[in-house]
Amino acid sequence: MRRLVPFLAATLLALTDQAQAHAHLRSSTPANQSTLASAPAALSLEFNEAVQLTALTLQKSTGTPQKIAPLPAAASKTITLALTALDAGRYLITWRAVSDDRHIVSGKVEFTIAPPPAR
Secondary structure: OOOHHHHHHHHHHHHHHHHOOOOOEEEEEOOOOEEEOOOOOEEEEEEEEEEEEEEEEEEEOOOOOEEOOOOOOOOEEEEEEEOOOOOOEEEEEEEEEEEOOOOEEEEEEEEEEOOOOOO
């Protein structure tokens, strides 16, 4: 019986951690903290579960955040949106989404566009 109690406690703790897990961003294109030789044509966000994107902004380091719209109407694990032509510089994408369990999650992706010097 003394061996069973620690096993049950560990099992319950593991199940509690899994039950409280929320949606999170697995990857993005462009990747967070990446440096690109040319401007990306699109932004892609990949989540561990389907989310409904509720807000998305793009901000150049020296500029004002610009809303990216329209946002997809349906929840999805992968969200891809076209981007307008971007100049060289540092950018911040800020996103907010709602998961199926109605939890709000948010995050950011930073990247830099730095074309190679002309020869």
